[in-house]
Structures are given as C-alpha cells and as structure tokens.
Amino acid sequence: MSYVDGYLLAVPAANKDKYQSMANLAADIFLENGATSVFEGWGESVPEGTVNSMHTAVLREADEVVVFSWVCWPDKPTRDAGMxxxxxxxxxxxxxxxPFDGKRMIFGGFETLVQR
Structure with missing residues (x-):
C-alpha cells in the first residue's frame, strides 16, 4: 500500500524563489531515493478559519504564505529506507x-486509504 509524507509550513512571500529552488533540490533527492512523486503547493486560496485553519496551524505571520507539500512512496518500507x-x-x-522557520513546520506520515 502506498505511503505519503505530508508537510504544512509558512514561507515568507519574499522567499518564494529561494524556497522553490530548495524544493526542487529536495524533490530530486526524494525521487532518487524511491519516492514516486513530489508536490509543492504555494497557498493561493487558503481561507482563515474561525476556530482553526492552516494559517493558525503553522502560526503564519502577515508576510508569509502557507505551503502544502507531500511526497508519495510505493510503500512504507521503501519510504523508511529512502528517508x-x-x-x-x-x-x-x-x-x-x-527560507522558512522549520520550527513551525508540521509533518507526518500517512497510510493511503483512497487513491485514484
């Protein structure tokens, strides 16, 4: 069963190019080590919540953008060795x-329930 590592973080808008360069390097390294795909999403339509939101989860500051990323692996053993x-x-x-404050990054590993 496939396995996914998910990441949520806040990146200063001024660091978008620097973050993208770092993310491209990381994607190459993940793919070289067994990942099947890598996604990096730059927040464009991320609503503020009334109780909680992606913004509050990463303690986003006014000059930052929420980034949502994931890395897909064929299975957990491949992920463990690859990581x-x-x-x-x-x-x-x-x-x-x-290009971001890593202390506020949220991450976790997930077993796939539905994939189409």
Missing amino acids: QRVMADERLNCITDM
Whole structure:
C-alpha cells in the first residue's frame, strides 16, 4: 500500500524563489531515493478559519504564505529506507539558511486509504 509524507509550513512571500529552488533540490533527492512523486503547493486560496485553519496551524505571520507539500512512496518500507538516505544526503545538509522557520513546520506520515 502506498505511503505519503505530508508537510504544512509558512514561507515568507519574499522567499518564494529561494524556497522553490530548495524544493526542487529536495524533490530530486526524494525521487532518487524511491519516492514516486513530489508536490509543492504555494497557498493561493487558503481561507482563515474561525476556530482553526492552516494559517493558525503553522502560526503564519502577515508576510508569509502557507505551503502544502507531500511526497508519495510505493510503500512504507521503501519510504523508511529512502528517508534515511534523504536525511543523510549532503546536498540537503549543506543548506544553512533555510527560507522558512522549520520550527513551525508540521509533518507526518500517512497510510493511503483512497487513491485514484
């Protein structure tokens, strides 16, 4: 059964190009290590909620945009092995000036229930 890693974060709007460059590099590395697809979505129509929302979940600041991303894997064992290699890849580890505040990033792994 396929497996998905999901990510939700806030990126300063001024850092869009820098984030996109980093995301392209990360996508290449994920795909080299077994991922089947990578998606990065730049928030365009993300409504504010009255109780909770994507904005409040990532503590979005006024100059930031919500980004929603996911990485698809064929199964969890492939994901587990692939993520170990991704996390050890020097191309990602050499990024010292992240274009967003990683402390506010939300992430998790998900077993697929429906996929069409």
